[in-house]
Amino acid sequence: MDPGVPDVPFDRWWHAMxxxxxxxxxxxxxxxxxxxxxxxxxQALAGGLTGPAVYGVWLQWGLLxxxxxxEAGRRLKDLxxxxxxxxxxxxxxxxxxxxxxxxxxxxxxxxxAIDRLGVKAVGEGLEHRLQASxxxxxxxxxxxxxxxxxxxDWERSNSLGARTGRQIDELFVALQEIWNVAAASPDGxxxxxxxxxxxxxxxLRS
Numbered sequence: 001m002d003p004g005v006p007d008v009p010f011d012r013w014w015h016a017m018x019x020x021x022x023x024x025x026x027x028x029x030x031x032x033x034x035x036x037x038x039x040x041x042x043q044a045l046a047g048g049l050t051g052p053a054v055y056g057v058w059l060q061w062g063l064l065x066x067x068x069x070x071e072a073g074r075r076l077k078d079l080x081x082x083x084x085x086x087x088x089x090x091x092x093x094x095x096x097x098x099x100x101x102x103x104x105x106x107x108x109x110x111x112x113a114i115d116r117l118g119v120k121a122v123g124e125g126l127e128h129r130l131q132a133s134x135x136x137x138x139x140x141x142x143x144x145x146x147x148x149x150x151x152x153d154w155e156r157s158n159s160l161g162a163r164t165g166r167q168i169d170e171l172f173v174a175l176q177e178i179w180n181v182a183a184a185s186p187d188g189x190x191x192x193x194x195x196x197x198x199x200x201x202x203x204l205r206s
Contacts, residue, residue, distance in 0.1 A: 042077035125164030
């Protein structure tokens, strides 16, 4: 950051954070309020889910992040809390617009793909295919130890996800159908059983 260039949004954020942590009482209230909301959001995302899933987080302007997990019930609860997941540390869940979750193992083509490739490889393959096609901002570059960023080249990747992603076309098409419906749904109603969408900003206002 160039210290000679004013950063108005950062300055507003910095002063707001100083206000909420101005005293021991306000800091404690802030901590408890944030955990209450994160816990409620995690329950809404993960409640009743088991097994593998892919998920996406949107901000108001569009898709921010795509991830996958083999333990939806655990990982999605932590997504909002941020104890072992990095996203909430940079983009707090209070500003998330929409979160889509698809339990892909419920889709008809999933059983054959899992038998052939294994559940871990299939999950990473679906994640890679979604990221490569949608290019979410938070997945598009990785931190480098010197303080800079390295752009992700999905097309040239030889990761497990990239290799597997080329072998699961039928499953990916089935996943895309649910993903696109959930991503466009205004209220999360009438989704297939494998998908769900949650609106964190609406939960916060209510």
